[in-house]
Amino acid sequence: MSAAHAEAAGLHETQFDVRVVSRTPGAEGVVLIELGPIGDRPLPGWSAGSHIDVVLPDAEIRQYSLSGPPQPGSSETWRIGVLREPSGRGGSVWLHDELREGDVLTVAGPRNHFEFEPVHGTSYVLVAGGIGITPISSMAAAAVRAGVPFEVHYAGRSRRSMALLDEVSALAGALSVYAADEGARLDLDGLFAGMKPFTTTYCCGPAKLIEAIEAAASGRQLVVERFEPKAVGAPVLQAPFEVELAATGVTVTVPPDRSILEVAEEAGALVLSSCREGTCGTCETVVLEGEVDHRDSILTPDEQAANDVMYVCVSRAACPRLVLDL
Incomplete structure (x- = not known):
């Protein structure tokens, strides 16, 4: 598992509040929003390619990339850029039209599934x-x-x-x-x-x-x-399959019309999730046994071939039984 995947799997998952420090026009239809901590504790540091989750008033969650120079230790402020998209999935219009300086936002992160670690010689x-x-x-x-x-x-x-x-x-x-x-x-x-x-x-x-x-x-x-999920074909296995939740000690059956995430949550497993469409990486889960039908928009072909993690909101089994670290 990469450093970014490890970070996403364990760090900065808890939601917390930040304050809007400033809002400035970034371009036609774009607002740059600077976020700062509430209290004396700085914001978590972040690396190039990171994003945060923003919780909207209707409890929906949207992801926005952090921009500007990365701050690996801790951050005085974060900055996101939001494009106003009236026909989008929601959130951008509210952030443009309703959010004001001094307002409080609930966020989580940062997480990084678009990791950029420059190497000399490349x-x-x-x-x-x-x-x-x-x-x-x-x-x-x-x-x-x-x-x-x-x-x-x-x-x-x-x-x-x-x-x-x-x-x-x-x-x-x-x-x-x-x-x-x-x-x-x-x-x-x-x-x-x-x-x-x-x-x-x-x-x-x-x-x-x-x-x-x-x-x-x-x-x-x-x-x-x-920005949005990639198109995928029909599942490899178009039949129910079993998933053993190793940490929970429960085995569940996932039908064709439900996700592993939904069934695992119903069985009492604690699974962090956000987008539920395979783009944010929040529900990344370690695969202990079995072959995965990767249907996310995050993993590279090499990472999919490694078969060591999966995103249970969209990905499925390519075999009759999976064992997951849930």
Whole structure:
């Protein structure tokens, strides 16, 4: 299990309150919200690519990436960028229209399933689409701090809509901006064709960008973070299967129309969860025995092949019986 996975599995899971320190326009339709601690204790530190959970007034939970220079020890403040999406899953409109400086928010985290740990001898290509610049900005800052070569490719509807543009421009010696209203287009095939050896690409953005970059990468080292779940086909096993909850001492049967998470909770297991769609990583669970049908939007192909963790909100068994550390 990676360091980020270990962190997500055990640290900073408890919800707590923070205060809104400031709200500033980040771009057209984007607000930058700075959060600070309540009391003298600082906020937990975080690494490049981290996100936090924000609890909305209706108790729904949404994830937002932290932006700016990572703070690995502890943090005086956190900053998130929120794009106003009236047709989205909810939350962004309230954060834009109702949240004020001085208000209290309930949050959890940080967690990191988009881990960026720069290594000397490797070059990095950082690709952002729209509000996907928020975690990419933290990676750019981490790359500068580590002294590794990197370039940023940032695509958006217009420069007016592209948050943190000046900030990232000041960090990146090589920044390419693709504003659609200027007729600029990110040529992903050309990007990968001209890529040097020992280069790793990180990408965050809307589904179309993720799908296009995965198609263009063609076996290259690529790490992505999605805004929404990726499309998956039918389950490998379209029948009930058993799950032994090793820590609880109970074996349950999971029918085709229910998730492991739902059935485990019903059996009394304590399973932390948030998005329930395989994008946030909160419900990560250690696999002790059995083969998993991975249906999340987080694990890389290599991590899926390792078969040592799964996200029980969406992933299922690819065999008659799983044993999980629950």
